[in-house]
Amino acid sequence: MSTKLLKSEIEKSLKQLITSPISKETTHSSLFTWKVSNDANKADILARRFKFKSFEDTWAFLTKVSLRSHKLQHHPKLSTLYNIVDMELTTHDVGGLTEVDFKMAKTFSKFAAKIGEKYE
Numbered sequence: 001m002s003t004k005l006l007k008s009e010i011e012k013s014l015k016q017l018i019t020s021p022i023s024k025e026t027t028h029s030s031l032f033t034w035k036v037s038n039d040a041n042k043a044d045i046l047a048r049r050f051k052f053k054s055f056e057d058t059w060a061f062l063t064k065v066s067l068r069s070h071k072l073q074h075h076p077k078l079s080t081l082y083n084i085v086d087m088e089l090t091t092h093d094v095g096g097l098t099e100v101d102f103k104m105a106k107t108f109s110k111f112a113a114k115i116g117e118k119y120e
């Protein structure tokens with residue numbers, strides 16, 4: 001199991017995530033980027049909104065996310081409406097963020113970029 005990241009490690013990982021080429025491409029021109037906040041239990045979470053061009057694209061993304069989540073046995077909290085997906089990643093087993101959350105955030109940003117996002 002991955003260990004809980006310290007505040008300084010979270011800051012470093014977040015910086016890497018949002019300045020990586022894939023995130024630049026998908027989030028710089030949009031309003032949507034990964035943010036660290038807290039859930040109802042005060043645990044750190046990594047959250048992002050994704051916006052797609054159609055309902056079909058939204059569900060293509062959700063299908064890919066579900067298959068990868070099942071494979072890794074790590075499941076994001078998802079809420080969706082038409083072309084919007086709000087995602088939260090955290091590791092319940094440690095009550096905070098781990099490398100797995102950051103790895104998955106990067107993977108899901110790539111999935112969204114491949115499908116094509118709507119930047120407004």
Ligand SMILES: C[C@H](O)[C@H](O)[C@H]1CNC2=NC(N)=NC(=O)C2=N1
Nearest residue numbers: 073074075076090091092093094
């Ligand atoms: C036993 C099983 O692997 C664990 O309960 C997994 C399932 N999916 C999970 N998903 C998330 N997001 N965090 C977890 O800690 C987690 N734990």
